[in-house]
Amino acid sequence: MATDQxxxxxxxxxxxxxxxxxxxxxxxPEVPVLTIGDLGVLRDVRLMEDGTVEVDITxxxxxxxxxxxxxxxxxxxxxxxxxxxxxxxxxxxxxxxTDWLSDEAREKLxxxxxxxxxxxxxxxxxxxxxxxxxxxxxxxxxxxxxEFGSTACKALWRCTACAEPFDYFKCH
Amino acid sequence: MTSDLFTYTLRLADDAAILGQRLGEWCxxxxxxxxxxxxxxxxxxxIGQARNLYSYAGEVEGAGRDExxxxxxxKEREFGNCLLVEQPNGDFAQTIARQLxxxxxxxxxxxxxxxxxxxxxxxxxxxxxKEAAYHLRHSGEWTIRLGDxxxxxxxxxxxxxxLLWPYTGELFEVDGVVERLVADGIAVDPETIRDEWxxxxxxxxxxxxxxxxxVGWMQSGGRSGRHSESFGHLLSEMQYMQRAYPGxxx
Numbered sequence: 001m002a003t004d005q006x007x008x009x010x011x012x013x014x015x016x017x018x019x020x021x022x023x024x025x026x027x028x029p030e031v032p033v034l035t036i037g038d039l040g041v042l043r044d045v046r047l048m049e050d051g052t053v054e055v056d057i058t059x060x061x062x063x064x065x066x067x068x069x070x071x072x073x074x075x076x077x078x079x080x081x082x083x084x085x086x087x088x089x090x091x092x093x094x095x096x097x098t099d100w101l102s103d104e105a106r107e108k109l110x111x112x113x114x115x116x117x118x119x120x121x122x123x124x125x126x127x128x129x130x131x132x133x134x135x136x137x138x139x140x141x142x143x144x145x146x147e148f149g150s151t152a153c154k155a156l157w158r159c160t161a162c163a164e165p166f167d168y169f170k171c172h
Numbered sequence: 173m174t175s176d177l178f179t180y181t182l183r184l185a186d187d188a189a190i191l192g193q194r195l196g197e198w199c200x201x202x203x204x205x206x207x208x209x210x211x212x213x214x215x216x217x218x219i220g221q222a223r224n225l226y227s228y229a230g231e232v233e234g235a236g237r238d239e240x241x242x243x244x245x246x247k248e249r250e251f252g253n254c255l256l257v258e259q260p261n262g263d264f265a266q267t268i269a270r271q272l273x274x275x276x277x278x279x280x281x282x283x284x285x286x287x288x289x290x291x292x293x294x295x296x297x298x299x300x301x302k303e304a305a306y307h308l309r310h311s312g313e314w315t316i317r318l319g320d321x322x323x324x325x326x327x328x329x330x331x332x333x334x335l336l337w338p339y340t341g342e343l344f345e346v347d348g349v350v351e352r353l354v355a356d357g358i359a360v361d362p363e364t365i366r367d368e369w370x371x372x373x374x375x376x377x378x379x380x381x382x383x384x385x386x387v388g389w390m391q392s393g394g395r396s397g398r399h400s401e402s403f404g405h406l407l408s409e410m411q412y413m414q415r416a417y418p419g420x421x422x
Contacts, residue, residue, distance in 0.1 A: 095298040
């Protein structure tokens with residue numbers, strides 16, 4: 001390989017890495033403490049020969065309205081950073097799961113006042129609830145108010161120890 | 173073969189879209205704020221599933237139709253959804269019974285479809301299965317709460333179950349399209365989930381002190397485009413934007 005080809009290859013790898021970092025930093029419009037990198041929504045970033053950045057994202061819930069905002073925000077962020085064009089693809093498989101949330105992401109959620117998903121997202125029993133700790137006081141004396149919360153990914157809960165109502169990021 | 177896959181995918185898309193549209197009618201009208209949000213969330217899941225399925229159907233068809241054209245520019249007789257999902261919301265009990273019957277079927281259905289030889293259907297199913305689990309819990313818990321509730325709520329819940337029961341037979345209908353796709357390992361044979369479906373309903377109804385009607389005469393027609401009277405009204409509202417402003421995009 002000629003030297004200039006080698007330099008070009010290194011440049012491409014570096015540019016791809018930079019594109020990945022920029023895309024990964026895009027915040028979730030509905031849970032702004034998490035980025036799409038934290039969520040695992042960002043699946044792949046490729047740099048095409050013509051300089052186009054191709055980004056793979058996966059939806060959390062199939063009807064999640066945040067997806068179109070993600071798409072717009074990723075495109076804007078990459079164009080602003082100087083990439084000439086951006087193409088965003090939605091991939092469905094493997095299906096997104098809250099198991100992809102890192103410990104750091106879970107802690108960010110808790111600090112923000114949202115109880116992080118409790119346990120692993122295995123196939124669940126028809127009835128019966130997760131054990132959810134209150135994000136404010138840590139008590140396990142909590143109860144579900146509604147299976148569905150302000151967004152598709154959350155449920156409404158309340159703490160019977162400190163009386164705080166809170167969002168629970170559902171195990172999914 | 174391709175046309176079988178198109179028809180099959182389109183029926184699944186129509187089921188999801190029409191139920192999503194019906195549930196969306198509750199937005200701003202549900203009994204409590206939490207329930208308003210809950211029903212809208214369930215509607216959103218169905219609409220999301222419909223979008224994926226319509227897009228894939230359009231791809232399979234290869235005639236350049238996208239999700240919007242398939243959902244908003246087809247006529248009544250071209251829709252292949254089952255009659256159950258198009259039934260009017262009625263009172264809250266009827267909405268819950270419709271959801272219970274449908275979700276109790278769709279949860280094992282999606283689970284089996286994850287094993288489909290068609291990778292796209294399997295991927296859509298893997299996501300939809302998780303969502304269906306919530307829908308079943310939600311409608312199951314309400315059925316129990318209303319059935320094992322006051323005399324009024326119990327009577328209404330039982331009426332809703334009796335009213336909608338004859339629409340459940342269609343969930344298990346098998347025609348040439350399904351038969352051929354089952355043989356190819358693409359579709360789910362609905363007969364393989366009948367026992368689980370029935371056991372789920374029995375469990376919920378027992379706890380709700382409600383009676384599940386015996387299997388008798390069942391309504392039919394939706395899969396071949398023969399719909400209830402109310403369906404035309406539903407379409408006229410759902411398709412208004414594309415009819416008034418053809419080709420309009422968000």
